[in-house]
Amino acid sequence: MNHQHDRALGALYGLAMGDALGMPTQIMSRASIVARFGTVTGFEPGPEDNPVSAGMPAGSVTDDTDQAVIVGRLLTGSGGRIEPLRLAHELLEWERAMKAKGSFDLLGPSTKAALEAVSRGVPPEEAGKAGATNGAAMRITPVGVAFPDTPLEPFLDRVAEACQVTHDTSIGIASAAAVAAAVSRGIDGGDLEDAFGAAVTAAAAGAERGHWVAGADIAARIGWAVELVRGLPERQALDRVCDLVGTSVASQESVPAAFAVLALAEGEPWRACLLAANLGGDCDTIGAIAGAIAGAVSGASGLPDEALATLRSVNGLDLEPLATALLALRAGTAE
Template sequence: MRNKIAGAIYGMALGDSMGMPSELWGREKVRKYFGKIESLLDGPKENSVACNYKRGQFTDDTGQALVLVDSLNSTNFKPNSKDIAERLLKWAEKEKAFENNILGPTSKVALANFRDGIDSKAVTDKALSNGSAMRIAPIGCLFNAADKERIANFVYGVSEVTHTSDISIAGAAMIAVAVSSAIENTDFEAVKKDVFEMEPIARKLGAETFSPSLTERIKLGIYLAKEYKDDEDLFLEKLYDIVGAGVNISESVPAAISIAYYAQDPNKCAVLCANLAGDTDTIGAMATAICGAFKGINSIKKEYIEVLNEANDVDFDRYISILMEGRSCIK
């Protein structure tokens, strides 16, 4: 179990940091600048977001995920939106996230409103961005995949500070259950089944939006994964063109799950996500967390682990232990 949970946490950080240099660039720009990303790199000075990071540093995706774990550790693993909001705001101020344009569109407004004492429900109910899903992977480590109702409600509880729409809750819950299922299963078809079963459960918890079915978009992505199983570049190109790779959760979550299905190995997954273009750090964090949970930390290249440990002022082992404790505590 520790091997799988550690795989999810290091996988999240790996996909996040591997995808950081190409974050929010289009495919043509990524190809012209990098050729192909095959290792951890510094953020280019030309990238207005990634320029804030060095080789192996993770971004707001993993940063906020660890904030959630810290909050749950302090509240006996009971979601407390006020505590989460305070910690996220403190993290944002420490990282100069407002000034450096690090925060996503919904989280930026919601946290600013929390700071200023303004109710954000009108904003969070309409959320279409992926802030809820990008930081949710650790929650999947706390539950068995069969506990879908509990996972969905827990996801809502830790997300409501910034995201309360149907699609933002569903997308996050689908990533969480994918991690849960990947920890338990050795067949990715079982992971896919759990993901598809989660959407109708979680979607009813959030405020209704006119958003597409995440399940149907994932089905498209998995079709592409099978159709182009022998051609990585063409798979990424078709996924980018048909499913999308933007910050909207209706693009990034299906893209992440599709790449996880295609790769299954965390090292391969991180590279694929980085070269997809679009919201590469977020898609990488979600997809590679799933693959890390599926294969375990022992499958992640040792040099990646070493760079992640050196580049980030974080005790990964502490967070893994907290999640191990939380998994037994919640049960």
């Protein structure tokens, strides 16, 4: 396996790992997690009193992984382009399938509102004009695998295309651009600081795209969140992330929170994902973002073998063909 393929697999499986570790503690407060688990140290089943993850086996992935795979499949099936209405259709079909299985892990607020608008006949370039939560950022990793982040403007075109139908806003695109650029820089061999730099640059440029919406600057908050936790003990750092950065579905909270746990874990994928799981809130998405970036930097060889085996067996995940197909797009872009 070459280094780039290892890193592509690391990004995809890292996303799934962070997602699955955060599954049981999503929508819980940090205090509730401490009271129930002490510290989350591995995959746990969904607690019966968690209205989103109740009954899910330990190691189960959620919408973060499912929707990232949808984006990846659309990219590889359409020569690297995402047709907005096709993405809308695929996401609606995914939600129908989840409802049929009795799942409560469904579409997020911005995505749901946008797809309802599309169903009413609103054109895709208008449907996502208010989407500022983290749905686009959580599923953008395949774009980072498929395309180099330099030159930046063509890369942002691909990010914006993936965002348009649900998160066509300055905040939605900036947050997705940050994640995709960090992943892409890792695929090309960058270290964690390279990934941070790429994320901030892409977020600043991405904020110039889409419909402007009010909210804190994603690039500035990523840089601030990273510095906020440097040198702190883990417990104090996690409390600070919850209290000051925030862990909600708002992009301005959860995306910087993911970069904060990456900094705290010094880019180590398993540790970053565990730290995210102990935050609570939208911690499956925070973990998925952190895991994707850490995995892109470290490669799948930096992920625990037991964790990979669990993800594959519990979810029937086989992400190798997707990684290969996404890298084929990347190779074509570079030619």
